[in-house]
Amino acid sequence: MTAKAARRRAASGRRPLVLMVPALCALAFLVIPLIGLLVRAPWPTLFTRLSSPEVGEALRLSLLCATLATVICLFLGIPLAWLLARANVPGRGVIRALVTVPLVLPPVVGGVALLLVFGRRGLLGQYLYDWFGVSLPFTTAGVVIAEAFVAMPFLVISVEGALRAADTRYEEASATLGATPWYTFRRVTLPAVLPGVIAGGVLCWARALGEFGATITFAGNFPGKTTTMPLAVYLALETDPDAAIVLSLVLLVVSVVVLVSLRERWIRGTA
Numbered sequence: 001m002t003a004k005a006a007r008r009r010a011a012s013g014r015r016p017l018v019l020m021v022p023a024l025c026a027l028a029f030l031v032i033p034l035i036g037l038l039v040r041a042p043w044p045t046l047f048t049r050l051s052s053p054e055v056g057e058a059l060r061l062s063l064l065c066a067t068l069a070t071v072i073c074l075f076l077g078i079p080l081a082w083l084l085a086r087a088n089v090p091g092r093g094v095i096r097a098l099v100t101v102p103l104v105l106p107p108v109v110g111g112v113a114l115l116l117v118f119g120r121r122g123l124l125g126q127y128l129y130d131w132f133g134v135s136l137p138f139t140t141a142g143v144v145i146a147e148a149f150v151a152m153p154f155l156v157i158s159v160e161g162a163l164r165a166a167d168t169r170y171e172e173a174s175a176t177l178g179a180t181p182w183y184t185f186r187r188v189t190l191p192a193v194l195p196g197v198i199a200g201g202v203l204c205w206a207r208a209l210g211e212f213g214a215t216i217t218f219a220g221n222f223p224g225k226t227t228t229m230p231l232a233v234y235l236a237l238e239t240d241p242d243a244a245i246v247l248s249l250v251l252l253v254v255s256v257v258v259l260v261s262l263r264e265r266w267i268r269g270t271a
Contacts, residue, residue: 058232069147085163094233141220147208155200162196
């Protein structure tokens with residue numbers, strides 16, 4: 001072991017108490033509520049409750065809407081990420097800021113904004129309804145739109161980061177050989193950033209699956225039509241707390257699986 005490595009190891013081994021105590025308190029603050037969820041879970045009736053029609057219906061609708069929302073985000077978000085990472089357009093910083101607004105915007109406010117745009121008398125919704133008879137609010141399609149709105153930034157940020165980190169020499173070589181920009185993007189750029197696309201897509205799907213505020217504001221809460229898992233948890237808390245715990249456990253398991261599947265992305269370079 002070199003002297004430099006030894007010094008680094010010695011420095012990293014120091015654990016000042018003034019930092020360790022609040023660090024452990026923060027960890028307990030984050031973990032104890034999850035432990036409480038596991039402790040209070042009705043384990044003897046867990047599988048019976050999971051097999052109930054209400055839970056199955058909410059889970060099916062959640063999986064369907066989250067998957068459709070992710071497909072929309074992939075179709076629109078990848079080109080947007082490329083625009084932010086590679087295109088030399090004026091106001092790119094402003095565009096990036098606008099893309100990240102849904103990350104900090106209260107989801108309920110996002111639902112109100114969607115309602116004002118896509119409602120029957122909204123800026124665009126009035127034309128959709130008058131010309132095509134399409135009404136998005138309080139429908140399953142409205143759930144998909146709401147979930148895509150709040151989840152797309154996760155995909156865009158992930159793909160943009162992958163594009164910025166990718167080696168552009170291969171793209172330059174492809175252009176030199178006469179390939180069109182579209183061909184280069186499909187056959188060179190996209191395969192190079194595929195891990196970032198997958199990671200962003202998984203995060204996007206998980207965020208869509210757990211969306212509540214924008215969904216209940218824009219799509220309402222109609223069983224079998226717009227009642228996703230988070231909304232079912234909200235309803236069950238009023239009538240059957242044990243059912244709410246079971247539904248919450250399902251969402252917790254999904255979140256843990258997503259984080260475990262992306263563990264290499266989070267711990268890369270930290271070992």
